[in-house]
Amino acid sequence: MTSxxxxxxxxxxxxxxxxxxxxxxxxxxxxxxxxxxxTDDFRLRSALPLFDDLxxxxxxxxxxxxxGRPHGAPDERYRVDPLRRCLYQMRxxxxxMENLRFSPGEEANDPRYGASLVEGFDYFVxxxxxxxxxxxxxxxIPPTLLPSAAGPNLQREVATLLSxxxxxxxxxxxIVGGAKVKEKLGIMKVLVDKADAVIVGGGMAYTFAVAEGRxxxxxxxxxxxxxxxxxxxxxxxxxxxxxxRGLKVGAPxxxxxxxxEALDFNEDIAEGFVGLDxxxxxxxxxxxxxxxxxxxxxxxxxxxxxxPRFNAGTEAVARAIVASPAVSVVGGGDSxxxxxxxxxxxxxxxxxxxxGASLELVELGDLPGLRALRExxxx
Ligand code: AMP
Numbered sequence: 001m002t003s004x005x006x007x008x009x010x011x012x013x014x015x016x017x018x019x020x021x022x023x024x025x026x027x028x029x030x031x032x033x034x035x036x037x038x039t040d041d042f043r044l045r046s047a048l049p050l051f052d053d054l055x056x057x058x059x060x061x062x063x064x065x066x067x068g069r070p071h072g073a074p075d076e077r078y079r080v081d082p083l084r085r086c087l088y089q090m091r092x093x094x095x096x097m098e099n100l101r102f103s104p105g106e107e108a109n110d111p112r113y114g115a116s117l118v119e120g121f122d123y124f125v126x127x128x129x130x131x132x133x134x135x136x137x138x139x140x141i142p143p144t145l146l147p148s149a150a151g152p153n154l155q156r157e158v159a160t161l162l163s164x165x166x167x168x169x170x171x172x173x174x175i176v177g178g179a180k181v182k183e184k185l186g187i188m189k190v191l192v193d194k195a196d197a198v199i200v201g202g203g204m205a206y207t208f209a210v211a212e213g214r215x216x217x218x219x220x221x222x223x224x225x226x227x228x229x230x231x232x233x234x235x236x237x238x239x240x241x242x243x244x245r246g247l248k249v250g251a252p253x254x255x256x257x258x259x260x261e262a263l264d265f266n267e268d269i270a271e272g273f274v275g276l277d278x279x280x281x282x283x284x285x286x287x288x289x290x291x292x293x294x295x296x297x298x299x300x301x302x303x304x305x306x307x308p309r310f311n312a313g314t315e316a317v318a319r320a321i322v323a324s325p326a327v328s329v330v331g332g333g334d335s336x337x338x339x340x341x342x343x344x345x346x347x348x349x350x351x352x353x354x355x356g357a358s359l360e361l362v363e364l365g366d367l368p369g370l371r372a373l374r375e376x377x378x379x
């Protein structure tokens with residue numbers, strides 16, 4: 001399928017042409033010395049090769065992105081100023097439009113809004129893998145109006161994820177974590193078929209633990225999905241934690257830690273307690289499984305890794321992935337943030353920028369934004 005994604009290579013010289021590039025610059029920001037500043041410029045840096053290619057061919061490049069969730073109206077908190085400052089330091093010649101989501105037309109996929117975006121442009125490039133699972137105007141409409149192409153990162157992300165599923169070296173071990181079982185069930189259904197083992201950690205593992213008849217105290221749990229977790233467990237491919245680390249219910253936790261010491265639990269967690277990380281036995285058990293893998297796909301942390309007391313499980317898994325001989329693909333904002341926290345970002349084979357998009361691509365084999373490019377009448 002990827003070979004049919006149109007590429008920018010076919011355009012040749014772009015002297016005097018204006019190119020609109022849809023990027024995903026939805027980067028984390030924090031106030032530093034009173035100024036909102038990008039704290040991880042990975043997504044911005046990733047777009048530079050495309051910008052350089054286009055400008056070296058003579059094009060004037062304007063980028064556009066969503067940033068946060070302003071819900072269709074201008075919102076001071078989500079102005080793209082910090083992104084512009086960061087981009088200006090790297091490539092002053094590239095202009096960045098204001099946040100696309102300041103208009104209700106963006107998320108509504110309004111054709112008039114899409115048309116207003118491309119006014120005055122000659123070409124469109126989608127370099128926003130992380131936004132291509134959303135049928136939003138900036139993704140869907142430009143390919144209907146302009147010669148359009150997939151940027152190099154988009155091409156590479158799609159090709160890597162699809163080839164992983166088509167012909168993985170085995171054993172292929174998938175690792176799924178994070179908070180919401182609902183969001184990850186779709187991919188789990190695909191992975192139990194494709195992978196040799198699917199490791200489940202993080203908050204979502206407790207719905208699986210209930211499906212196995214265990215007690216989970218006050219841990220995260222979504223009762224609507226127990227039946228589906230039972231079916232997934234019945235495949236015999238799913239590995240879930242055998243112990244946990246956590247706190248008393250109500251004890252504070254978060255990036256700044258908290259006053260209480262972490263508690264270790266066995267398979268069962270009593271009422272009044274909450275599991276916030278996989279336990280040491282599970283870390284060993286998961287690391288051993290990962291050590292024999294030839295392919296690893298990782299999406300989602302094993303615990304509340306932002307809190308230093310509940311970071312060990314995620315770090316053990318990250319280090320096991322890096323130490324294994326496997327081709328490793330890591331997707332999802334939180335797993336990527338965890339990798340960079342441990343300084344391991346460059347030690348995996350591929351970091352996918354789009355969490356939701358990589359899940360959906362693995363699950364469905366295609367994305368609305370890729371279809372829009374393939375079906376463009378301008379190819
Ligand atoms: P997701 O967006 O679903 O990938 O979830 C990522 C978030 O899940 C991270 O911010 C973690 O802090 C959180 N998380 C991981 N494990 C747990 C847990 N056991 N209980 C509560 N939150 C968790």
